Amino acid sequence: MHKAAQRRIIIPFLMPALALLGIFFIYPLVKTVDLSLNEFSRTGMMRFVGIEQYRLLAGDPAFFNSLKNTFLMTLIGSCMLFPPAMAIAWALSQRIHGERFFRFVVFAPVVLSVAVVSLMWKFLYHPTLGLINPALKSMGLGALAKTWLGDPATALAAVTFVSVWHGIGIWIVLLCAGFERLPADVLQAARIDGAGEWRVFRSIMLPMMRDLLRMLAILWVVQSLQTFAFVYIMTAGGPFGSTDTVGTLMYRVAFDRADFGYAAAIGVVLVLVMLTVAKLLNKVMKRDDLQY
Amino acid sequence: MTFSTDLAEHPGPPGHAAPPPAPARTRRRAAAPPRPRAPFRPHHLFFYLLLGVVAFSSVSAYAWVFNVSMKTNSEFISSPPWQIAESWHWDNYANAWDRADIGLFFGNSVIISVVSTLIGVVLAVFAAYPLARIAFRFSGVVLSVFLLGLMIPWMVTFAPLYLIMQDLGLVDSQAGLILVYATYNLPFNVFVLVGFMKTLPYELEEAAAIDGAGPTRTFVSVILPLMGPGLASVAIISFLQNWNEFFYALLLIHSPEKMPLPLGLFQLGQAADYGTNWATLFAGMVITVTPVLLGFAVLQKQITKGLTAGALKG
Numbered sequence: 001m002h003k004a005a006q007r008r009i010i011i012p013f014l015m016p017a018l019a020l021l022g023i024f025f026i027y028p029l030v031k032t033v034d035l036s037l038n039e040f041s042r043t044g045m046m047r048f049v050g051i052e053q054y055r056l057l058a059g060d061p062a063f064f065n066s067l068k069n070t071f072l073m074t075l076i077g078s079c080m081l082f083p084p085a086m087a088i089a090w091a092l093s094q095r096i097h098g099e100r101f102f103r104f105v106v107f108a109p110v111v112l113s114v115a116v117v118s119l120m121w122k123f124l125y126h127p128t129l130g131l132i133n134p135a136l137k138s139m140g141l142g143a144l145a146k147t148w149l150g151d152p153a154t155a156l157a158a159v160t161f162v163s164v165w166h167g168i169g170i171w172i173v174l175l176c177a178g179f180e181r182l183p184a185d186v187l188q189a190a191r192i193d194g195a196g197e198w199r200v201f202r203s204i205m206l207p208m209m210r211d212l213l214r215m216l217a218i219l220w221v222v223q224s225l226q227t228f229a230f231v232y233i234m235t236a237g238g239p240f241g242s243t244d245t246v247g248t249l250m251y252r253v254a255f256d257r258a259d260f261g262y263a264a265a266i267g268v269v270l271v272l273v274m275l276t277v278a279k280l281l282n283k284v285m286k287r288d289d290l291q292y
Numbered sequence: 293m294t295f296s297t298d299l300a301e302h303p304g305p306p307g308h309a310a311p312p313p314a315p316a317r318t319r320r321r322a323a324a325p326p327r328p329r330a331p332f333r334p335h336h337l338f339f340y341l342l343l344g345v346v347a348f349s350s351v352s353a354y355a356w357v358f359n360v361s362m363k364t365n366s367e368f369i370s371s372p373p374w375q376i377a378e379s380w381h382w383d384n385y386a387n388a389w390d391r392a393d394i395g396l397f398f399g400n401s402v403i404i405s406v407v408s409t410l411i412g413v414v415l416a417v418f419a420a421y422p423l424a425r426i427a428f429r430f431s432g433v434v435l436s437v438f439l440l441g442l443m444i445p446w447m448v449t450f451a452p453l454y455l456i457m458q459d460l461g462l463v464d465s466q467a468g469l470i471l472v473y474a475t476y477n478l479p480f481n482v483f484v485l486v487g488f489m490k491t492l493p494y495e496l497e498e499a500a501a502i503d504g505a506g507p508t509r510t511f512v513s514v515i516l517p518l519m520g521p522g523l524a525s526v527a528i529i530s531f532l533q534n535w536n537e538f539f540y541a542l543l544l545i546h547s548p549e550k551m552p553l554p555l556g557l558f559q560l561g562q563a564a565d566y567g568t569n570w571a572t573l574f575a576g577m578v579i580t581v582t583p584v585l586l587g588f589a590v591l592q593k594q595i596t597k598g599l600t601a602g603a604l605k606g
Contacts, residue, residue, distance in 0.1 A: 003426075006497070006507045010422040013511075014434060017419035017478055024453065024475040025441055031452035088346065091339035098343075104589065105347045107596055111588045113536035115554035116580050119561045119573075120357055129570075131356045134372055173600045197335040226445050229538045233558055247447065260451040267448035274445065 035264035046261070053265040063266065065241055066249040067273075073160050073245065074224040080164045081171060081220060082213075088168075089175035090201065107169035114166065118233035121162040125149050125234075149235050152242035159243050163230045167223070171216055178212040179205070214285040218278050225274050246270050354581075361385070361574035368570050381571065388575035396549060397556030398579065400466065404552050405534040408470040412477030413527050417519065420482050421511055424489035425497065435486065441479030450543055457544060464546045472540050477530040480602055488522035489515070528591060529598035535584065553580050 039049045057063055088106060092099060109117060124131045125148040133145040148158040182205060190200050206213075228247030231237060237244035237252070246266060254263035360368055361384055362377035389395040422428065423435050453472070454463070462468025492515065500510040541555040548559065557580055560573050588595055 005501075006422075006426050007428065009507045009511070010426055010428055013418045013422050017415040017482065018434070018437075020415065020471065020475040021437070021441065021478055023456070024472055025446070025449070026437070028449040028452040028456060029444060031456070032449050035452055035455075084342075084346075087342055091343055094336065094339060096336055096339055096343075100592075102343045102347060103596075104592060105350050107592075108350070108585060108588060110599055111532060111536075111584050111595060112581055113538060113554040113584075115536075115538040115558050116577055119557060120353065120577060122561070123360075123574075124353060124356070129369065131353065138372075169596075170600055173596055197333070222445070226447050228447065232542075233538075233561070250448075251450075254451050254454070260455060263451045267451065271445065271448055 032264045032267055035261050036268050038261045040259050040261050049261075053262055054269070056262070057265055057269060062241070062244070062249060063246075066244045066246045069156060069241075069243060070225055070227065070245045070247075072156060073163075073227060074221055076157055077160045077164055077224050078217065078220055080161055081168060082217075085168050085171040085175055089172045089179055090205075092172065093176050093179035106172055109166045110169040112166070114229040115233060117166045118162060118230050121165075122149065122234045125158060150239055152239050155235055155239060155243045159230055159234050162234065163224065163227060166230075171220070174212070174216060175209075178209045182208055210285070214282065217285065218281050221277055221281060222274055225270065225277070357574055357577055357581075361571060361578045363571055365569065365571050384571045384575040385579065388572045388579060392560055392569070392572045392576060393548065393556060394553075394560075394576045394579055397551055397553045400550060400556075401535060401552040401554075404466055404470055404473065405531050408473035408534050409477065409527055409530045411470065411474035412481055412530050413523060415474065416478055416481030416526065417485055417516070417523065419478075420485035420489055421515065423482070424486040425494070425515075435482075438479045438482045441476075442483060446476060447539065450539075454543060463544060464550065466545070466550055469541060469544050469552075472544065473534045473537065476540075477533065481526045481530060484526050484601070485519070485522055488519065492518055525594050525598050528594055529602055532584070532587075532595065532599070533602075 036053055037048060037050055038046045039052065040046060092103060092106075096102075123129070127133055127145070127147045127150070132148065136142060136145045146154050149155050186208075187200055187204060190204055195203070226247055227245050228251065231243050231245050231248050232251070235243045237248045250263045250266045250270070253259050253266065359377055362380045362382075363371070364381060367378060389398075419438070423431055423438075457463045457468050457472075460468070462471070496514050496518075497507075497510055500514050505513070535552075536554060537552075538554045538558070541552050542558070545551050545555060548556070551559065557573075557576055560569075560576055563569065
């Protein structure tokens with residue numbers, strides 16, 4: 001029977017992939033927890049210290065600052081992301097002229113490297129040589145010109161905007177799929193009953209897409225809690241730590257202070273925070289299934 | 293109202309009642325899969341305005357980068373940003389390619405992305421086969437180990453990963469980066485390929501076994517040739533991710549001559565902060581962005597679908 005013969009290939013077929021995954025993912029994953037219980041001296045010696053790292057972490061103002069910034073970024077980002085993404089997806093699901101072109105423009109940043117996008121925006125934001133300030137001045141809005149990335153008041157929002165600009169295409173495509181799945185007969189019935197387009201959107205489309213929105217919100221939170229490259233390239237956490245995120249703090253702790261144990265502890269806490277927030281969001285946004 | 297338009301579009305034979313409208317409408321929709329453009333309605337004005345603003349600002353950002361890449365450094369500093377370059381300085385590109393090492397970074401990126409994508413796809417297709425088509429005791433466990441890789445944020449494990457790479461002597465080596473990229477492509481590739489393989493009919497293996505083919509032979513000459521579209525989409529997405537990746541390159545590569553494009557460009561950007569070599573940097577950005585945008589223009593559908601599925605994995 002060929003089933004018996006098939007069994008012989010299971011292990012050789014699976015082994016190479018599992019070996020790579022084991023060495024470069026599973027082992028480091030387990031090791032993260034182990035590392036977080038150890039202390040590294042500058043010479044690279046390791047000493048077991050138990051939960052000492054976590055106790056240090058609980059009283060570390062730099063960590064709380066980075067945690068605050070990361071959450072702020074997630075919050076500001078969701079305000080910058082969802083309303084425009086919703087509006088654009090709504091627009092794109094209407095079969096308007098130039099749909100293919102608009103889809104291309106909106107999704108294009110997603111295929112670009114985070115490094116290139118960050119670099120490009122770093123120069124667009126440049127106070128005198130960039131594009132944004134001179135453009136504002138020429139429109140007579142010179143008062144709005146700012147040193148976007150150099151001012152603690154605007155730097156966080158400016159960096160967040162770039163990460164939204166880069167990723168918004170994904171959310172738009174997913175929301176478009178949501179709009180296209182809406183039952184056409186329900187919408188038609190509302191329109192016949194005299195509901196305006198805005199009313200249809202607010203009272204029918206939005207509630208019906210609730211589950212999708214909940215999933216997308218969680219997706220955004222999980223992704224933005226890991227923000228690293230945008231910040232690292234554009235501001236490196238400055239000015240005055242106003243854009244320091246958990247990701248950049250972790251990286252600096254590991255490579256500037258050579259304290260891998262502390263970095264691993266931050267990583268463990270980050271995963272726990274992520275899981276908690278995702279669970280909470282899931283619970284808060286969950287409603288009884290819609291009947292129609 | 294609707295009744296009369298239906299009648300106008302489907303004039304029934306005289307003397308008969310109009311055909312029931314509902315099935316007629318569904319039939320019409322099924323017959324023409326690409327929905328016709330909606331007729332213009334007032335609220336579309338808002339949509340066009342919105343999309344217009346978004347498109348205009350994005351396109352002008354790219355145009356600005358391209359324009360600067362054509363200016364000289366002194367022209368860039370002295371002229372307003374939207375002034376078109378006086379003459380097209382293609383020599384910025386030559387400079388970027390040769391003297392700023394963009395050519396070298398480009399070559400590195402090609403090698404790293406191609407090799408890691410190949411390893412990631414080949415290993416994934418081998419691993420996916422038993423997981424999708426052979427029932428064995430631990431298949432569920434093994435599959436969930438792969439899926440774990442889709443759920444845990446990889447970034448948090450960077451500290452131990454760095455130490456392991458150090459022990460293996462793979463820090464600052466392209467081989468090390470290639471292995472890491474290949475590994476990080478695996479979960480998504482396995483996930484997609486398992487799904488794809490499950491859609492193939494199970495009679496394939498039985499027929500091959502009756503014809504006397506061993507399991508390996510069956511896999512290579514029966515299953516693999518049917519995997520074309522699945523392999524293509526997985527390869528495109530892996531390649532794109534490996535081409536764009538920044539974090540692990542930053543973590544693992546230190547010598548400039550081994551850097552892939554995003555890291556090399558970042559390093560050049562740091563230098564441009566203090567120096568004055570702006571034009572070269574912008575030429576480098578255009579060189580990095582152009583092939584990706586061209587590829588995206590050609591493969592828009594597949595890439596959009598693949599990346600969206602990739603985002604959903606979390």
